[in-house]
Amino acid sequence: MRKIVDLFTSLKLTIVCLAAAMALIFAGTLAQVHLGIHEAQQRYFQSWLVWWPAESRGFRIPIFPGGHLIGAVLLVNLIAAHAKRFRWTWRKLGIQLTHAGLIIMLAGGLFTDLFAIESHMRLERGDTKNYSEDQRHTELAVIDTTDNDLDQITAIPESVLKRNRTIDHWSLPFRIVVRNFYQNSRLRMFAEAGTNARPIANQGPGAMIAVEPIPRTTAADERDVPAAAIEILPKDSGGSLGTWLVSDALGAPQGFSYGGRTWKVVMRTARYYKPYSVTLQKFTHERYAGTDIPKNFASKVTLIDPERSVNRDVLIYMNHPLRYRGETFYQAGFQQDDRATILQVVHNPSFLAPYVACVIVAAGLLVQFGFHLVGFARQKRSTTK
């Protein structure tokens, strides 16, 4: 037991962790050239272990601790060392402040990794949306459109589609059986696909489309196109309504009717609904005179929140986001000759941690190095005298 305590409070462990972090970051940065920023981040920094080979489903071995593991050990080491050696003296104040700040920062980073949600809102001029979309995840939306005023939506996340063969939810009068699921795919009409392609669906446009699985994309500006074949089986009677091909490359929802109600199914980017709506009034993209260098992007939107009796215009532009109800809207990009704006929507409950930590650590370092400097100046004076 003593040995374990000694290990976790030792300065050697700190140095080993810091060196490991450097090696990991260096390797991860170089890997970004081939993997893209997101994938390298997943493999190296947001993981407990770095595996080799990374792709293989079968045999693989861990070759290096991942970012989460190093961060966690460092955090334990920090807390343990200070708990053991804590002395309330002025001389140690700087060091203690610095490390307290670092603890807040590491913990905040971990918290952000676990709980922050990033999504996008793409708006053309005049568009109103009360949801943002997660570009990295898709969902299968089953929509009951019988009622003219209100759609009942049951959204099934991609992760469930991937894992479960049969989806049986209380809100639906039928079961959904996932026949095939492709993380990334290319859809082609039969006429183009050649002879040995076979349909995986028998209803809707999917009956004429060949699905070809392809490796996951690594480019920063591309995304996977997941596709699945789903069979609809009524709960109360036997038989099958048919098999549909769903993919967000298909676009429009496909409809069918069952039990006197009309239904639509569509695979689309996962949505986060909000209790308020945002309407794009105007998007501006300024350039410096006589150049293509962008000077500013700005979106003028109207924010309407009936719950809180809010109806106001907001200008979102570079370095000036809109913060509202725990979410922050940033001007992230634009599309199609400036017709559409893309807002990044971030929900991060621990966004204050780095601000607080920064101030504490900076103060700690100042105090600590200030002591050095004063001591050094005294020493210098006494030697020159």
Next chain:
Amino acid sequence: MKRFVPWIVLFVIAGWIAGNWVPPKAAKDDFNLAKFSKLPVLVGGRVKPFDTVARNSLLITHGKQELRLEDGRTLSAIDWLADVLFNAPVADQYPVFLVQNDEVLGLFGWEQSQRKYFGFSEFAPFLKQIEEQGDQADKLEAVQRSAYQSAILNLRNGIVLYQRLKNSVQLEDTQDFAAELKNYAASVPGAARAAAQAQRGENFDKQKLNDVAELIQKYEKLSEMAYILAVPPLDQSGDWHSVGDSLLHSVATGEIHPIVFEYAQIGDAYRAKDYAAFNQHVDLATNFSSKEQPKAVKRTGFEFLFNRLQPFSQSMAIYVLGFLLACASWLGWNRTLNRSAFYLLLLALAIHSFGLFSRMYLQERPPVTNLYSSAIFIGWGAVIVSLILERIYRDGIGAACAGAIGFVTLIIAHHLAGSGDTLEMLQAVLDTNIWLATHVVAITTGYSAMFLAGMLAIIYIVRGVFTRSLKKQTADSLARMTYGVVCFATLFSFVGTVLGGIWADQSWGRFWGWDPKENGAVLIVLWCAIILHARWGGFIRQRGLMIMAIFGNVVTSFSWFGVNMLGVGLHSYGFMQKAFPWLLGFMISQLALITIASMPLENWRSFNATSDTRDEELPATSAA
């Protein structure tokens, strides 16, 4: 007598600089190009003098800021630009374009020879080919291009720039521009009336329209080609226009902008070698601009001065001298040499600071806005800290560091300036002075300190291994300095990195995105933390500290340049492939120094000479 030597050295060097700065006397019967080159124009989104346009354009196409002709004459940038603007057939013959790639030469059926520079007229038969090949290369990312593709793309860009320059103020084949404009001015009102009548479906005088149709076609071409927007707005809030644009607007207003007339007459006088008329119309244009755009004219006048003084190359020369004197002071006659070095370096710092603050004034920005200015700022920060160290210790070490780092960073800056205007406009997200002034300045100050610590360590190693001059006292004070500078670097790198995170949180919604530049910054912070903890834990002593500080140079150079070469991420604003061998060479040299430093102490000349001190017995710096 000895007391005066440092002052004499200082005055001699200051006098030499002042001599460089004396403006050349303008001959009476010659074009007053100096005055012409101060006129304000808008290029690349910024109002600047013709002088800057000339220098940058020549730098892009030719690689230098002056042009040597085959007959041995040397043209200044503005001499060249005046010919390009007003007398294109002559300028077409000048050997401007640098082509060294043998595959590019082979494209035109030329063999590689002694000649590196070619005139525009020589490329005239191949323009279509150059454009096609350049377009193909342009489709690739910079990282993927072969040497041939980079070279042909460079040539294409240079030729496009040159052709646009030629057609900025007038179409290149125009002879009597002023007369043409008078004719245009006379027929515009009639034509405007006729056009309005035609639009309403009334009878109109077709001849009146035909009068200007041909000219309008010419001006449309001129407006399309123009690189320089030379026509200032008539009110403070309006936009700048090219000459062609302005002439097209004249159809609506019925008037020709006065400055367009002036430029036409300036050009005609230039071609006719009529010095008096040229100078008279340059005066008129200057007066007009100072009345309409007083702020811009003041600024362009200052920029002209800044261009002429070349503060960075002047201070570069003095830094070298200061470095040599400081090194010499370790070999003998040390007090005098030491003080001379210190005074010279203060002079160099003053000129360096003048350059830095001038750039801030011209750009109305904090000091660091691109890779070029980061080099200037890193040098500046490191020189200041070094000189403070020198003031405290007076042993020539701070002075040697100041000289070496000042010189090297300015050399680096000089080589980063090849892509044109170093005072370029900032991309939208960077358009915020608060973050540029805090995050960027803190990060680059951190770089400065890291390089300074590395330089101190190099002095320790080189003096210790190769000379007998490293006494125990010197070694101790070097260790103290290095340690202090690493502390300084830790503070600034950490604060800078976190401020960067906060900026990212403010503008993109995430504090940390694992972007390569962010990773580079955090590597520095981690390395500083490792050095300090290893020091506090007693795992390293003097020599270990020095070795780790030298490795800090490797980490910092990777963070400063290396990550930009990866070509990924949001910070890849300064991609440069050419610098890669240099970066690699620097890193290898640092690793070599580390290897040398790891030799057993018996092989060190210094410690061997003083006593048989062993590594374990080397004095540790006073742990704080």
